Amino acid sequence: MSSLRTEICVVGAGYAGLSTALHAAKRGYDVAIIEATRPGAGASGRNGGQVLPGFAADPAAMIAEFGETRARALWQISLRGLDKVRALAGNACDIRDHVAVVAATKADLPRLARQAALRRDVFGDDATAILDADAFKRALPGLAGHGALIDKRAFSIDPVKYVAALVGQAKSAGAALYERRPAIGISRENGKWHVATAKGDVIADRVVLAANVDLPGLEAGTERLLAPVRTFMLETAPLAKFPAWATGAAYDTSKALRYMRRTADGRLQFGAGGWPGRGNPPLAETWLRRALHKALPDLARAKIARAWSGLVDVTTDGMPRFADREGLIHLVGFCGHGVALTTLAGQIVADAIEGEDADFRRFAGLPQTPTWPTSFGQAAQLILGRAAPV
Numbered sequence: 120m121s122s123l124r125t126e127i128c129v130v131g132a133g134y135a136g137l138s139t140a141l142h143a144a145k146r147g148y149d150v151a152i153i154e155a156t157r158p159g160a161g162a163s164g165r166n167g168g169q170v171l172p173g174f175a176a177d178p179a180a181m182i183a184e185f186g187e188t189r190a191r192a193l194w195q196i197s198l199r200g201l202d203k204v205r206a207l208a209g210n211a212c213d214i215r216d217h218v219a220v221v222a223a224t225k226a227d228l229p230r231l232a233r234q235a236a237l238r239r240d241v242f243g244d245d246a247t248a249i250l251d252a253d254a255f256k257r258a259l260p261g262l263a264g265h266g267a268l269i270d271k272r273a274f275s276i277d278p279v280k281y282v283a284a285l286v287g288q289a290k291s292a293g294a295a296l297y298e299r300r301p302a303i304g305i306s307r308e309n310g311k312w313h314v315a316t317a318k319g320d321v322i323a324d325r326v327v328l329a330a331n332v333d334l335p336g337l338e339a340g341t342e343r344l345l346a347p348v349r350t351f352m353l354e355t356a357p358l359a360k361f362p363a364w365a366t367g368a369a370y371d372t373s374k375a376l377r378y379m380r381r382t383a384d385g386r387l388q389f390g391a392g393g394w395p396g397r398g399n400p401p402l403a404e405t406w407l408r409r410a411l412h413k414a415l416p417d418l419a420r421a422k423i424a425r426a427w428s429g430l431v432d433v434t435t436d437g438m439p440r441f442a443d444r445e446g447l448i449h450l451v452g453f454c455g456h457g458v459a460l461t462t463l464a465g466q467i468v469a470d471a472i473e474g475e476d477a478d479f480r481r482f483a484g485l486p487q488t489p490t491w492p493t494s495f496g497q498a499a500q501l502i503l504g505r506a507a508p509v
């Protein structure tokens with residue numbers, strides 16, 4: 120590729136970049152996506168597949184920080200993300216309805232009930248049900264816990280199939296995808312953005328940085344908005360008999376942030392943990408197995424087929440941040456809660472480029488406190504926000 124001219128250059132082919140490309144191409148823009156390796160190589164091809172309403176910030180914290188009106192508006196916007204994922208995933212991504220939020224301690228159940236009440240009374244979102252300990256055991260056999268909030272709006276998908284669905288739709292809409300083309304620099308010349316790659320520059324009117332925590336030298340200052348946190352997953356071999364769960368996926372309120380999903384071929388995908396920084400800690404797999412034992416004691420000896428980890432982009436308040444500086448657009452801070460939000464972000468960016476920027480400005484205008492996790496516990500807490508009972 121020598122130098123290439125386009126209207127919009129999207130850096131990164133995860134959900135955020137692919138959705139931006141899809142929605143911008145549908146609006147008639149000329150779009151080129153440049154991806155360092157392959158689509159879904161980042162968090163989008165590695166996640167737990169839980170498509171959740173809201174944000175990593177829990178409802179009470181949102182209300183305390185933004186006030187009821189603004190918090191409700193943000194929550195309502197987030198619900199559109201779920202509809203969008205359902206529509207784009209279609210029948211191709213193994214959708215399973217409902218996600219359980221499991222109370223890891225007895226005290227967490229009344230807190231989850233208060234969270235459900237806040238969602239209903241303040242946010243107008245009544246798609247939850249509370250299960251006491253007995254009902255929980257019947258609905259989610261084999262899972263350790265003291266009850267659960269069933270989120271009837273949430274669902275789970277196969278995250279890798281969803282990447283493929285977005286790639287197909289972005290290409291069909293006319294976006295060009297360049298794989299193995301890492302952006303290595305960005306500059307502004309004569310009113311255009313130049314994104315440098317080893318194979319030539321992409322020259323664009325606008326650049327959308329959708330590279331999660333990886334913004335290597337692209338824009339000084341962006342990294343100050345977020346901290347990388349690593350989280351870990353494993354997948355079992357197909358289980359002879361998968362427990363008869365009432366939901367396709369669950370996560371719990373423990374500090375270890377345990378989350379799990381049933382795959383279409385009867386495997387368990389299980390994840391946990393938040394390790395500050397990009398490093399890969401020693402003994403992560405042993406630790407993950409212990410977490411599995413705690414969450415699903417009967418499956419503690421299940422054969423593990425594979426294990427992996429991925430990075431999430433964490434902000435101090437669990438809210439994403441968007442920014443647009445002369446057409447250099449950033450999408451960051453999805454905090455381990457990004458399947459629905461990154462998808463929606465793509466549409467919000469395409470709308471903003473077209474001049475319909477009210478939603479974009481809501482996220483661009485959020486305040487940011489510059490304090491970062493310095494310990495495992497703090498990091499887990501930050502991405503645990505989605506599970507934190509009020």
Ligand SMILES: Cc1cc2nc3c(=O)[nH]c(=O)nc-3n(C[C@H](O)[C@H](O)[C@H](O)COP(=O)(O)OP(=O)(O)OC[C@H]3O[C@@H](n4cnc5c(N)ncnc54)[C@H](O)[C@@H]3O)c2cc1C
Nearest residue numbers: 131133134135155161162163166167169302429456457458
């Ligand atoms: C293990 C794990 C479990 C998770 N579980 C859930 C869950 O259950 N539910 C949920 O809602 N969220 C979950 N998340 C978070 C969710 O996956 C992310 O918020 C979302 O996928 C982020 O999408 P993205 O497009 O912003 O980033 P990514 O998917 O990380 O995409 C960024 C892309 O940019 C590319 N890139 C990087 N640098 C460059 C460069 N210089 N040039 C070109 N390309 C570049 C990368 O290769 C990558 O493909 C989880 C995350 C992880 C890691």
